[in-house]
Amino acid sequence: MIKKRVSLAIVLTSMATIFAACGGGTAQQAANSPDTTGTSTPAPAKSANTGPREITMYTAGGAIDEKTFDSMYGNAIRKKFPDVTVKYIPNGKGSTMADLITAGTTVDVVFDSIAYANTFRDFGIQVDMTPYIKSRGLDLGKFEQTAIDFQRKMGNGAINSLPVWTASAGLFYNKELFDKFGVPYPKDNITWTEVYDLAKRLTRNEGGIQYVGYVTAAGSQANTNQLGLKYIDAKTGKAQIDNDDWTKFMQSIAQFFQITGVDWTAQNSTVAAMRAMFEKERVAAMYTNYSGGTPPDDMKWDVVKVPSYEQAPGVGPQSYPAYLSIASLSKNKELAFDVIAYLVSEEYQLENTKAGRATVLNNKDIIKQYGASMEKFKGKNIAAMFPEKRAPIGDYTPYDTIASGKFAAAFTEVIVNKKDINTALREANEAANKEIEALKQKTK
Structure with missing residues (x-):
């Protein structure tokens, strides 16, 4: 007890x-x-x-x-x-x-x-x-x-x-920006390296307006990461976000925000601000959403599968x-x-999926009906939002919330304060373990 x-x-x-x-x-x-x-x-x-x-x-x-x-x-x-x-x-x-x-x-x-x-x-x-x-x-x-x-x-x-x-997930893109700059649309089974190349071509200043190639919610991307990385060492109960794997993962996200041309600040680097760049201001060309959200009805958009890593080909994000x-x-x-x-049951899942809540069943006929009762989904690449192969779901220990928050904070330190990734993650790991230990002591 x-x-x-x-x-x-x-x-x-x-x-x-x-x-x-x-x-x-x-x-x-x-x-x-x-x-x-x-x-x-x-x-x-x-x-x-x-x-x-x-x-x-x-x-x-x-x-x-x-x-x-x-x-x-x-x-x-x-x-x-x-x-x-x-x-x-x-x-x-x-x-x-x-x-x-x-x-x-x-x-x-x-x-x-x-x-x-x-x-x-x-x-x-x-x-x-x-x-x-x-x-x-x-x-x-x-x-x-x-x-x-x-x-x-x-x-x-x-x-x-x-x-x-x-939650469905996908790489959403604004067709109008791709058309404007003569860049080909992304395709299913694209890799993060290929998305980075697209992002560089789409990050530019035109007519005094700064356009951004790609934005994301780094915390959500980490929580549902495709590489099976875990925040907490299950044996020690301590954070482990400063190892080589997490460092490489951070770099895979941060590189998009280190493309020359954009000055990231505490104001424009929040999740809400970056999502607004894509959905409201329409200056961001691509956006990964891991929480089931989709662009506004009036945007000319489509979606492809969440890009994969070369070391985990074809593996989509974790289910949420x-x-x-x-x-x-x-x-x-x-x-x-x-x-x-x-x-x-298939009966309820079909109607629920039509209403825009992604089914948990492996029934392709139901998956095809995702958002069918909503005008915005007509003609869209619906199947892309349902990975054929998902990374295993993480452990969700009582300490994951702490480590997850510190990782997200480290991301901000890297793109806003230009702190190097190794330092940012080391400090984040130390802060997480300090908070975890204080919590343990408090509950003894």
Whole structure:
């Protein structure tokens, strides 16, 4: 129990904006609640639902309003299960996971992005869905497999969550700028070296306007990196962002911002500012998006696969899925799983994908329908946003948030303050480990 309590405190401290005012006592309570590990969950009988036909869903991460929840999940569930009452509890003041556990609130299904992967492990409210999966005959082979492999790794073989949608990713480009400067459009299976060559041709000053060849969110690119690099050494629990591999990776991004002509400052180097260069100001020719976003409707754009590295040919970025889980707080786990099974079914996935939320299934017919209900996607290279081969998902340790933040800060130091990469990453690694150690001491 000491380890569980320490781990919980680490997560709470590093994600303070998500979980507030929670101590080890709630972890103890959760750990003593039924089905905390899921290992003793009996094999359920199919559709043996008992109790009220009511489902309460909760998000422990970034809260969404009820209207958005209904458009994503609520309305579809009510249509499929007309006799079921669907309730939604968003994370917020007085309704953090810790608050709900303490109050003994019934929560049946929790949905969260992978960023909150430690939530169930550290609160001890996970339920191993393996018996339900087997009894319902749910085929895990139909999913994009890195999302399933990640769950097996996190659960030491147990499946505590199932992916419901993921973030598409791609190299988006503004056709008008390519046409303006007579540069050929990028193509699928392009490498980062080739993109760099394009970026140099597109970074120029014309008519007093500074154009930029390529911009990105360096932190997101690192979080979903194609090379399998990890922020934290799993054995030591320390940051490892100053090794040769991370140094080369940083250089692969920083080189685009070292092309002569652009003066990068604290103001124009933020993620928001660079995205605005592409979407609003229309002065950036290419932009990689790893979070599922797409350019505005009125832009003449298209997309190709995220470029690959020569040392990892054909490997796309890591998946960044959202997951559905049964909470041990549920009084009707049978119905909870039935709802989850529907949300990962081809029926729901097709409609969800048409609405612009990328499917987690390996069904090419569904993938082709991505954004079909949205005018902006017509005629676009949709398949490019779904890598055929993805890099394995990272570990998402309780310390990843710290190291990730330091890496992003080091990137700014390199492109704004002209600090050399080795120095920037060494200082970032030292700062990360100092913060990690302070966190460890605080939670002893």
